[in-house]
Amino acid sequence: MILRYLITGGCLIGAVCAFSASAADGDWSYISATDGVCASVAQIRAPEADRLDAAHSALPEGCDSEALYYGIGLAADPIKARQCAYVEMAHEKDSQLMGYSGSHMLMTIYANGVGAKQDLPFALHLACVSSFAPAEQAGRVAHLNAIRQGESHGTFSFCDDASAGLTGGFCEAHRARIKAAEEENRVNAFASRLPASAQKQFRVLRNAQASWAKARADKEVDLSGTLRAAFVIQEQQLQRKDFGDMLARLEHPPLPRLGQTQLETANRRMGDDLALLAGKANLGGTTIDPAGIGEAQRAFLAYRKAWGDFAVVAYPHWGRSWVEAWVTMKRADMLDYLLRLSRQ
Known part of the structure; x- marks a missing residue:
């Protein structure tokens, strides 16, 4: 983050x-x-x-x-x-x-x-x-x-x-609000170029992304300290930008050369990390705990499925596994970081 x-x-x-x-x-x-x-x-x-x-x-x-x-x-x-x-x-x-x-x-x-x-x-x-x-x-x-x-x-x-942590949260919210409007415009522009057959599934994907970004920020960001609000907002904005960047990449091939093999490897990494994190009472003295990680993981899986369903409709020549591998690799990296945090 x-x-x-x-x-x-x-x-x-x-x-x-x-x-x-x-x-x-x-x-x-x-x-x-x-x-x-x-x-x-x-x-x-x-x-x-x-x-x-x-x-x-x-x-x-x-x-x-x-x-x-x-x-x-x-x-x-x-x-x-x-x-x-x-x-x-x-x-x-x-x-x-x-x-x-x-x-x-x-x-x-x-x-x-x-x-x-x-x-x-x-x-x-x-x-x-x-x-x-x-x-x-x-x-x-x-x-x-x-x-x-x-x-x-x-x-x-x-x-x-701004010198107070609480004000820092308001100021970060202000900056995020400006960025969010920019990202919304970028996503709307992408949606306007999609064929009618892909519009419904893209709306599902957007909703799943918003739920995932919120769960990630609420459950996997340390909420101790006076700047906690700023950090939560930063993480939501980071996930929003990542989504916009992925959409931009879709329109500018070549895309990452991924498939079933990479998906299976990323799934193993993700599963191994989740198993290790499940045994941690807390992570490095932070407010992050296994229950919260579990909630975020469920939101991620819904987000990943929405990506796959969208790809099948909008990019049938690539199919589901390439995009699911792409987002799963990102998720595994997040869990790797949380695991390192738990060892501090």
Whole structure:
């Protein structure tokens, strides 16, 4: 599994972590230094011309400021994103002030001046009242204040200053959402080129793939630690990308030269690994256990069968065994890794 987040000095790699060195040395003055900035913007309110009477408005259909701003699955419309974010903010609770909430989207919109005229004091006000963790809030406020003072340039993002593991999960979900939309477009394009005779079986395959990706992420990813949500999302995205890559390969022969012999070999590897894993109480101190692996394995077998059934219809000159060998080899590699993990 590809781990895009690594903890280093209390920060997530890729975040704006200029404040982490002080914290590592036990100097937390950078947090109190932002108090004056927050006090200076405490009474700042949204620009009157941009406000909507949203306090008593129900969320309209399609109101998703994150999707509208970043163009996730639809054309980007920053102005509609701003209008939607005000409605979302009016309905927010404290438990919803993490990730790409209405408040955080408005912070982004006014920081960048995209969808509204740039208003850094209001963006700072939102950072002061809506950020999740104290250190993360301090980093975000310092970052926005540096933009206001002309000391920092470039596009602002809520995830620039993510330092809490929980926020890391939201940020990974945001990235995965963008990637998922791209993958969905790729799969839809592939489906549109299939003959009518293969459409039904391809829908079955897509559903089986989604179930397999979820089972793999839920049952075979370590859920200890604050970044567990990010790792689960990463694994689902990894499986989604692998599926898209396989479909792309189908349209660009030659395909892997596989058949019954390779399938039997991969089946033996898979069976041997499963037998060894069944005797493990846990895997290297992780939350992964034999029962969870068994659940994921059942989802994989359904996925493999769906691949074979699809190949018989769409690629009869190759048949079932070549594609089942292909996915079984991938599965055996996953189990090999879990077995190594169990020996640590």
